[in-house]
Amino acid sequence: MGVSTGSAQNRYSTGAMVFHWVIAIAVIANWRIAAVAEHASETDAAYWMGHHKALGISILALSILRLLWRLAHPVPAMPNSYATWEKMLARTVHFIFYVLLIGLPIGGWLGVSLFGGNVDMWGLFTLPGLPVGEARETGKAIIGLHKTGGEIFIYLIALHIIGALKHTFWNKDGTLFRMLPFGKPNR
Template sequence: MNTSTQARYSKGAMLFHWVIAIAVIANWRIAEAAEHAEMPAKAEIFGYHKALGITILVLTIGRLLWRWAHPVPPLPSTLAKWEAALARTVHVIFYVLLIGLPIGGWLANSLTGRSVDMFGLFTIPPLPVGMNEALGKSIFDLHGLGGEIFIYLIALHILGALKHTFIDKNGGIFRMLPFGKV
């Protein structure tokens, strides 16, 4: 039987989770702000979106490395099979999007001849893929669609955590917090 400590994620996993979660939501809001801005402010705001996207990619790689070195707690045994399958599927899709969206954004920028300025600290050059404006635009469109899907999955994830915590009373959200009863 799991004790409260064994049922929780490690402190490192918690830190990665919450920093990435905040960064993803902030980056979504930055992209929304950029979409409604006029040039040249639009380009400047998208610059922050790109830099934060690459930061999220680096954090996600760190999180995956951490996860491989620190086992995750098992899902609560009280979950229905469909809930466990949905949780695992959503988590896999999260990782695909956390890696795929920044790489897709970098690729689309590269295809349109743009580098990524990392908050004025350094510049990430375009990938060596040549210019292809049409393909770059298509990838930008897919990037936007992936971002929308991500936001809906985040909402589903939050609703699931709240359901497990307050309806099922299995302390679901406290698995990823250093306090509360699991």
């Protein structure tokens, strides 16, 4: 790990950093996989959706582990320079992130289950459908909500990135470095 010039109390733990960046990359990759599937032929769409489902379940597992990690490892306090509304917005967006990181994969799995399907985890094993019975119309509605939730997630990710960049480069308070093993996070 690189040399840290910031105080450990101002920085997230190494485990939190690893979970953050792995999940962030997986979520963005899964969003792009879904977009490719949406514009692909029926055969190719099934192939890509197989990857989307498996990566979604992986994101669910990682998110549960991340949440457990967070409960056991307190997060650093937000910088004193944040306005009250910025602190409230950051907390709200992070809470919604956890809801979506857990809810979207479960919703997708539920939708697939309502079509009588299961989730193939890249040929390693298969997660059976949830025991909900087959109800295609309900499955369509759940998948529709899943898609809408995914779109909301992407907008919130953009807001999160803009906020981190604003604080790091405009306010120069080192916010981005709180989630990186290098640089100087400020209080």
